Amino acid sequence: MKQSIMKKIPKELVVSLLAVVLGLIAGALFMLFTGNNPFAGYSYLIKGGTMSIERLGNTLATASPLILTGLSIAFAFKTGLFNIGAPGQVLFGGFCATAVALSVNAPKPLLLLLSVSAAALGGALWGSVPGFLKAKFNVHEVVSSIMMNWIAYWVVYYAIPAYFKGSFLETESRKIAHQASLRVDWLTKLFDGSYINLGLFIGIIAVFVVAFILNRTVLGYELKSVGFNRHAAEYAGISVNKNIILAMMISGALAGIGGAIIYTGNAANLQIGIVPTQGFDGIAVSLLGANTPIGVLASAIFFGLLYSGKGFMNAMTNIPPEIADTIIATIIYFAATSVLIERGLDKLKRKRRGN
Numbered sequence: 045m046k047q048s049i050m051k052k053i054p055k056e057l058v059v060s061l062l063a064v065v066l067g068l069i070a071g072a073l074f075m076l077f078t079g080n081n082p083f084a085g086y087s088y089l090i091k092g093g094t095m096s097i098e099r100l101g102n103t104l105a106t107a108s109p110l111i112l113t114g115l116s117i118a119f120a121f122k123t124g125l126f127n128i129g130a131p132g133q134v135l136f137g138g139f140c141a142t143a144v145a146l147s148v149n150a151p152k153p154l155l156l157l158l159s160v161s162a163a164a165l166g167g168a169l170w171g172s173v174p175g176f177l178k179a180k181f182n183v184h185e186v187v188s189s190i191m192m193n194w195i196a197y198w199v200v201y202y203a204i205p206a207y208f209k210g211s212f213l214e215t216e217s218r219k220i221a222h223q224a225s226l227r228v229d230w231l232t233k234l235f236d237g238s239y240i241n242l243g244l245f246i247g248i249i250a251v252f253v254v255a256f257i258l259n260r261t262v263l264g265y266e267l268k269s270v271g272f273n274r275h276a277a278e279y280a281g282i283s284v285n286k287n288i289i290l291a292m293m294i295s296g297a298l299a300g301i302g303g304a305i306i307y308t309g310n311a312a313n314l315q316i317g318i319v320p321t322q323g324f325d326g327i328a329v330s331l332l333g334a335n336t337p338i339g340v341l342a343s344a345i346f347f348g349l350l351y352s353g354k355g356f357m358n359a360m361t362n363i364p365p366e367i368a369d370t371i372i373a374t375i376i377y378f379a380a381t382s383v384l385i386e387r388g389l390d391k392l393k394r395k396r397r398g399n
Contacts, residue, residue, distance in 0.1 A: 056334030060379070063332060064346070067375030074370055080363045089368070092356025093349040099356075101238025105310055107348025108240075109134070111247030112302030113326025114333060114340035115254050116167075116295045120185075121335045122258055123291035124271025129174055129189025130299040131323025132196035133167040137300020138307035139200045140166030142217055142314045145224035146208050155224050160246065160304050167300015168293040170196060175292030179285035185292065193319065201316045208314075216315040226309030243305030248341070250298060255337040257294075267291050299323060328376040347372070 072082035093103040113130050120127035127133075141163035148155055170192055177183035208217040226241040258264040269277040270287045278284045302322060307314045329347055333339030354368030 054334075056336070056339065060332050060334055060339065060343070063378035064375060066378045067371060070374040071367065071371030074367050075363055078362075078364060078367065080361060080367075085357055085361055085363050085367075088357040088360045089353040090349070092353030094353075095356075096236065097234075098236040098238045099352065101235030101240035103348045103352040104244050104345070105238060105240040105348075106352045107344045108243035108247045109302040109305045109310065109322045110325055110329050110344035110347055111341055112250060112298050112305065113322050114329030114344050115247075115250055115326075115337060116298035116302070117326045117330035118333065118335040118337065118340050119254055119258070119298060120291060120295040121330060122271060123267040123287070123295075124274070125175075125178070125185050125288070125291055125295070127171065127174075127189060127292065127295045127299075128186050128327070129171065129192045129296070129323075130302075130326050131319050131321075132189070132193035133170045133296040133299035134303040134306065134320045134323045135193075135200055136170045136196040136303070137163035137167035137296075138303025138314060138320070139196075139203065140300070141304035141308050142220065143203075143208065145220045145308050146218055148224075152223050156226060156242070159224065159308055160301060163300040163304035164297040165300070167303065168297040170300070171292040171294075171296020172289060175289035178292070179288040193323075197319055200314070204314060204316050210313065215317060217313045220308055220312050224308065225312065226305060239310055241305070241309035243309040246301060246305065247344070250301065251337045251341045254298070258337070263290075299326070302326075328379055332375070332379040350375075 068086070072086070075082040075085050092099065094100050113134060116130050116133070117127055141159040144159040144162045145155065148158060150158065171189075173192055174183075174185045174188040177188045178185045204217050205214045210216045210218050226243050226246075227239065228242060231240055231242070232238065256264075258268065266277070266282050267287050267290070269280070269282055270284050270291070274284045277287075303320065306320060306322060325347060329340055329343045332346070333341070333343035350368070350372050354365070354372075357363060357368060358365045
């Protein structure tokens with residue numbers, strides 16, 4: 045009976061849960077070495093993200109852009125690509141959304157549609173360059189997308205003070221009006237003043253759209269075929285170069301929408317000189333979610349809880365703030381080395397069969 049139940053549980057789910065458990069155990073050991081109670085630490089960590097409706101809203105708001113960046117990385121992985129350029133795509137997409145929000149005067153529904161669309165187009169543009177270089181010249185997407193991160197950084201660094209400078213500081217854009225913000229009054233009141241916004245719903249919709257594209261469309265089949273074996277896909281008549289560029293554009297668009305959520309939802313302006321960490325965190329979210337849309341959703345919420353709860357843990361205990369970041373980094377490490385966990389599980393299965 046137990047064996048039949050275990051067979052029904054996907055290996056990816058088991059690996060992801062083990063990565064979380066191992067990371068939490070490592071974090072508990074760090075707390076013990078610093079003379080702190082790990083049970084109290086984790087208790088305050090969870091309470092920090094869930095103890096009130098406002099904190100729960102902040103947890104979901106923190107998770108919202110991570111859903112999009114996680115989907116961006118996962119989509120690229122599914123098509124055989126490693127989009128490490130998500131930070132630049134987030135930044136440029138967020139810049140495009142901010143530019144529209146500060147420049148266009150329109151009713152709120154139309155303005156939000158325009159700003160999110162601009163973010164998607166900006167992210168897609170930023171993703172298309174590594175895709176084109178990969179398809180045309182076989183330039184590795186990791187190298188080219190890293191360079192695009194810094195191009196986005198300096199474009200925004202110049203453009204914000206030149207065209208959208210804030211009233212008091214040159215290092216940030218003007219404040220985005222409520223009319224152009226993803227925050228809506230009914231949602232803010234529902235979560236007791238939290239900064240939760242429509243980005244959460246955009247993320248959830250994106251999860252189902254990406255799942256549908258990958259699993260239910262010809263486009264998804266072609267993209268995954270190119271990722272599994274580009275030579276076999278080409279032999280079958282699939283345009284490999286076109287699909288590589290398209291995959292990077294879709295991946296970039298998802299990250300760009302994440303930028304819109306960050307800068308016109310969670311925040312009210314765009315600050316220069318900062319590379320958004322959500323782009324890099326998307327890699328961890330994707331790996332922990334086994335590169336599946338539903339897995340990414342659950343993983344993003346988990347990371348949202350860690351990020352929103354760690355401040356409360358630091359405030360209520362003597363645990364150094366670096367410990368919380370170490371816990372997150374350790375979970376990321378175990379998620380990234382999931383191949384080793386899979387091998388360990390396979391060895392255990394072979395031993396059981398041998399016995």
